[in-house]
Amino acid sequence: MDEMTRLRELRADAPMPDRSALAPGRQRLTDAIAGNRRGRMLRTDWRLASLGAAVAITVAALLSTQLLGTSDPRPTGPATTAGALDLSGPAATLGQAAVFLEGMTPPPEPRDDQWIYTRNVVGQPEPAAGDGHMGEVRYDPDSWTPYGNAAAEKDRSDDDRSAREIYRAANALPEDPAALLAEVRELYPPGADSPESKAAQTFRGLGVLIESYPLAPDALARIYRAMATVPGVEITDHLVKDAAGREAIAVTREEEGTHQRRELLLSPYDYGYAGLRFVVTEDHEMKLPKGIDPKLTAGDITLTEARTAAAVVDAEGATP
Known part of the structure; x- marks a missing residue:
């Protein structure tokens, strides 16, 4: 069975990904399978997560996420695990x-001529009980993306935006949370056949923005204030572990119709994007190969x- 057929079967009970997530993901997988390591950014929303289950095949794809310009080891700041970190609720x-x-x-x-470098860790799927087979995931940890990507900016058919856009x-988003969320939904509209609710669409769009690198701190602050109002x-109420073994704040929302919740992970040191998890919320069986x-x-x-790292560099292949 070919890899793309397996991917289609693996996501049998998950909702169809929207066009802004699916198109760049399809292109990224195609490039990776062909050995092309210069494909466009793969959006968090499509990735392996939209399969809605454990991955049981090896996926060769370049994966990308964001961390407010820092790299490990992260410095201790005002909001450390030893400090007055408030995990009582979204607000x-x-x-x-x-603040x-x-x-x-x-x-x-x-x-415009600079590049965005990121380095990522992808953990193996973890069974909560027993030694069930969850599959192996392989990936390229390093990624370089042009800040001003003329090709992405020209092609509006799949809503794939450059880091510059x-x-x-994000800088242009308004202060008012309701107005900001409305603009986010305009930036990341649902697909024509998408069953997602308005709240799900909003959380997905906010996640795409939060994982983007770079973001101005005040823009991210407005995004966080608005995110706290999403139903x-x-x-x-406790810190979780990301794929690199670091403690992280989990901002969560149930993924409707998938028996899973999406967890956006934030650094408890600088509140930058630290990673992503999908966690099963109830026992169930899936239709799998x-x-x-x-x-x-x-x-x-x-x-x-x-x-684990993100930086602006002067050339493709350069590291901080």
């Missing part, structure tokens, strides 16, 4: 993050990834 936690970010001096916007769109958004265990248990982690 408290994301409000605290916004911290609003006090930061924004770095200059990258030049996202940076400027269904919750904060896990022969030889793949269809049983998933509440607590299973079907996708976990972490960004």
